[in-house]
Each structure stands twice: as C-alpha cells, then as structure tokens.
Amino acid sequence: MPGASRKPANSTKKANTPGEVVLLSGGNPQIPKGYGDEPVQAYIAAMPGWKSDVGRRIDAVIERTLPGVRKAVKWNSPFYGAGDADHGWFLSLHCFTKYIKVAFFQGASLDPVPPGASKQKDVRYLDIHEGELDEAQFAAWVEQASKLPGEKM
Template sequence: MAKGAKPTLLPGGNPQIPKGYGDAPVQAWIAAAPGWKGEVGRRVDSIVERTVPGVRKAVKWNSPMYGVEDGVWFLSLHCFNDYVKVAFFRGASLDPLPPVGSKQKDVRYFHIHQDEAIDETQLGDWVRQASALPGERM
C-alpha cells in the first residue's frame, strides 16, 4: 500500500490490511477502521495489552490476531456493518461463556455495537482466561 493511501474497506467496513506480524499492522488496522469501530479496536487492543503482558500480535485475513506464542492465537477482531466481532478461538471454555455461538464448537463471539458500553472487567477476564488456554495455530 502506498504511503498515505487509505486502506480499502471490505463489505461491512472491515479494513483490508496486508498480512503482517507485530504491533504496527494491528495499529494500521485500528487506524483504518471507520469511525466508532476504530475506537472499539483501540479499547480492545488496550485491554489485551494490559491483561497479557508481552502479547503477540499480527494481522491475518484482514483481522488483528492476538496470541501468547508465535503463530498461535486466542483472539481476533473483525468489523461488520453494525458491530465489531471479538472472536475467542477457545471461547467454549470460558466462564461465563461469551454470548454468541459459532458453527465451530470451540469458538464463541462477543459483539460490540455502536454506542454500547463495553464491560471492560468482563472482557478483560475473558482475555485473561483465553490467553491461558491452548491457542489456535493459524
């Protein structure tokens, strides 16, 4: 992507960010997320960083990914028209369960909608629990 060029937004408003590892591509995704979705990305990123010291980050499949070891992930973000999806790859093992189920038996989601308060204590607890479980190799 040319310096200064704005990333393309995919259907639903998810930024199209080149695959990359480390904090820089995740920050590029957050900066490119439209409007309130970027603020949600900043808040979730901050919660993950506070909760999991030394967290690994990447952007894969146009989504920020978080893990505790290289190439193994416990959480990702993705923008849709009306919400930002927080995916917990071993979410079925979290207590309480994140509220949204998946076709994949181990995955659970938490959807954050515009103007919706984020329970940072609960989200942080899910992040803490998820980071202690075996991650998903991708």
C-alpha cells in the same frame, strides 16, 4: 446511457492515494498480512467511525491484561496470541457494518461463556455494538483465553 460506467452495487471503497486503506464489505479494513503491533495499529486506525475508538480500547485492554501479547493481521483481521508462536492465537476481531465481532477460539471454555455461538464447537463470539464494551468482563475473558491452548493459523 450506452458506454457509461457504473459501480457494481457491492463495490468496495477504492484507495485514492498511497497509504489509504480500502474498506471491504461491512467496513472491514483491508490491511496486508503482517506480524507485530504495526499492522494491528494500522487496522485499528482504519476502522470506520466509532469502531476505531473501540478497537483502541480493545487493544489496550488486551495489552494491560497480557503484557507482551503477540499480534498479527491475517485475513484482514487482527489476531492476538500468548507466549511464543507454538502457543497459537486465542482471539481475533473483525469489523461488520453495525458491530465488531470478537472471536475467542476456545470461548466455550471461558466462564461465563461469551454469548455468540459458532458452528465450531469451541469458538464463541462477542458482538460489540457502539457503547457496549464491558472492559472488566472483556479483560476477564482475555485473561482466561490467553491461558488456554491457542489456534495455529
């Protein structure tokens, strides 16, 4: 019909009320850049469906394994760092339609090496699908990764 408006096929969910989060492609929450626990918790709360529960579990494992972990949201993804800002970031996560992708920035140095390869030689990924989080293995990787030099971003 002439003059009728249509949503583009690749449109994102628009926020209807103040404080409502926009979900980007694949359901990744659009959270403003920020440092500390608050923006990370906002990201986790906005993760769609089962991913929010898994996001809380991931965050809890990281906090248990590394008390005092540094947190931030950058580029619509939570980042985790050990020590002071000079140490950099060791891990981030991102929502996709069917899984959560965890990036270990020095993952090639972990034992065992996380299964997902990257175009960057040191980075390794862990894709977590519904019901697949192995908390013990994840905690072991977090502990190892937190002791390695982090990425400065």
